Amino acid sequence: MLSDETRARIESAKKVCVFTGAGVSAESGIPTFRDAGGLWENHRPEDLVTIEAFERDPVLVWRWHLWLQNLCHGSQPNAAHEALARLDSASPEFLCITQNIDDLHERAGTNRIVKIHSDLMQIRCLAKDHVTQLTTALDEHSIRSSDDFPKCPKCGSPCRPNVVWFGEMLPIEPLDRARRFASRCDLFIIVGTSGVVSGGYGFTEMAKHNGAFILEINPRKSELTYLADISIRLPAAEALPELFGTIPGDQD
């Protein structure tokens, strides 16, 4: 799949930054956003993932988020998540910057991670911004009116999903951590993002500016492809285990 020179460059990396998007979870059965059959094929983001949509029709917004929360919670990490967890364990310095709001990286065992779009398994209260981590998915059918919104366990006020919606700022601490790491890494691996949103974040440019080797894994060309030293046109669950070993216990 790779030349000896490229492989040597990847294997000698000391500071590895992985940047993931929805494509890394595609083989777990979670649709991406912009591919055929993706989440934005039949819905307009402005009806579901903006503060204006929540003010206009919060029941619809909550029910859609809980539908997705149940889908993600019921899905399992795939071979791509598992290969990246191995890379986390094997690398002296490592950070996975993910745009994904599912928790499949964490469930696969990736520990060094920042979630720049936050987390579908968290709720945030509208009164005081208290964040609560859920341990189980909530029933979408339980939301029939604003009286049914999940309540903050700390102050009792209604909550919203704690994910970053269109038009909202990225959370400052994760963004700073991501930028600091990306701008000092020597290997930057882009997995399964179209770059339509993330192209604006500048992580890939920062890594490139530092002289990092840029490896992209995506079956299709993306908005970030022009920055890549190499693009592997394969699904993540095929390419990543081949690059970074197989799952312990799978080897006979």
Ligand code: OAD
């Ligand atoms: P997109 O849906 O825009 O892009 C998904 C990318 O994954 C595409 O480039 C596909 O070619 C690629 N892909 C599909 N299957 C793949 C596979 N098996 N292996 C590897 N790659 C595959 O998703 P994102 O770029 O993640 O924002 O979208 C970015 C943001 O837009 C999301 O985080 C979300 C969305 O609106 C928020 O929720 C704030």
